[in-house]
Amino acid sequence: MKIMKEIKTYENFPKGIALSSNLVAISIYAIGTCILAGFGIVLSTLYLLYCLWIEIRVLKGSCVDCYYYGKVCGFGKGKLCSLLFKKGEPQKFVEKEVSWSKILPDFMVFILPTVGGIIFLVREFSWLIVAMLTILLILSFVGNALIRGSVACKYCKQREIGCPAEKLFKKEGK
DSSP, X not given: OOOOOOOOOBSSOOHHHHHHXXXXXXXXXXXXXXXXXXXXXXXXXXXXXXXXXHHHHHHHHTGGGSTTTTSOOTTSHXXXXXXXXXXXXXXXXXXXXXXXXXXXXXXXXXXXXXXXXXXXXXXXXXXXXXXXXXXXXIIIIIIHHHIIIIIITTTBHHHHHOOHHHHHHHHHHO
């Protein structure tokens, strides 16, 4: 007889989890900015503005409708969202369709500096650029996967209610 272990969800995530997930994101933004700074202040500023747009896009497009609106979610955005935007409709979150093309702008946060770093390496090899690219890719893939898979999504109440991102990634995993 198999005993199933019930996974609990957090009403409010521990602040350490939200802090960890934000440190990964901020580190990705900072490393991306450093890599692109080699192309000049204008490009690195545009990149930072792009990262800010990505964050606002998530807040306005998802967080306003999320179960964690006004609460501490695994990414710390629920409380922030409630300070900046009016509460949306929770049913919209569940009904939302997420596709690879819709999340491509999120992936551009690490793709743009990766391409920039490769261009630098083609021009002139630099161990510093290699190190930054390595850390950027580890944080983008391993760091995000660990936070989402092992902590944030695993204990998320919204995931139990219905999460379009989970549907997308589960479909891919089959």
